[in-house]
Amino acid sequence: MPAWTLERCDRMKEAEIRKYAELMKEFGLTGLEITDDGTTIRLERNSSAAVREAVYSVPQSNSSVQPAPETKDYISINSPIVGVFYAAPAENAAPYVSIGDSIKKGQTLCIIEAMKLMNEITAEEDGTLVEVCVTNGQVVEFGTELFRIKR
Numbered sequence: 603m604p605a606w607t608l609e610r611c612d613r614m615k616e617a618e619i620r621k622y623a624e625l626m627k628e629f630g631l632t633g634l635e636i637t638d639d640g641t642t643i644r645l646e647r648n649s650s651a652a653v654r655e656a657v658y659s660v661p662q663s664n665s666s667v668q669p670a671p672e673t674k675d676y677i678s679i680n681s682p683i684v685g686v687f688y689a690a691p692a693e694n695a696a697p698y699v700s701i702g703d704s705i706k707k708g709q710t711l712c713i714i715e716a717m718k719l720m721n722e723i724t725a726e727e728d729g730t731l732v733e734v735c736v737t738n739g740q741v742v743e744f745g746t747e748l749f750r751i752k753r
Contacts (some may be wrong), residue, residue, distance in 0.1 A: 610734075627719055629655060629683065629684050629685070630744060632742050633646045638712045648721065651667055656670070661712055675753060676729075676733075676751060679711060679723065679725065679748050679749040679750075680745050681723070681742040681743065681745065681746045681748055682721075683716050683744060684716060684744055685716035685721065685742060686714065686739060686741055687713075687714055687737075687738065687739070688714070688720075689738045698712055699717055699731050699749075700732075701731055702730065704729075705727075710724055711749055727751065729751035729752050731752075733749065735747045735749060
């Protein structure tokens with residue numbers, strides 16, 4: 603069980619704290635601060651425990667033969683968190699990127715919403731977008747392939 607740090611929780615009930623702790627575990631969060639009716643609670647958990655849990659939740663391929671990373675002519679962009687994938691900054695806005703676009707390192711590719719927080723996912727290398735692997739509004743897991751970028 604990870605170690606939790608609690609600050610000023612005199613009016614917060616234990617059931618509420620457990621609920622927030624479960625949400626942190628579900629979304630792989632290492633910290634969470636909630637203010638309710640003037641009461642503030644901050645939960646923190648050891649980040650190495652969160653990483654271990656997330657690593658074990660990545661689905662394994664059934665194929666015993668996997669291509670060497672050097673032989674792939676594309677870069678996979680995977681989700682670093684659990685959340686909802688959004689291709690655009692707003693419902694009626696154009697997507698951040700489309701197939702065929704030239705991608706630059708650091709460019710925003712999408713947003714993943716986790717616990718009402720919008721997390722921008724950026725490109726780690728330059729290339730050309732060849733595939734969008736998920737659909738707008740889809741719930742993604744840690745490690746889900748989001749994009750393929752040709753080098």
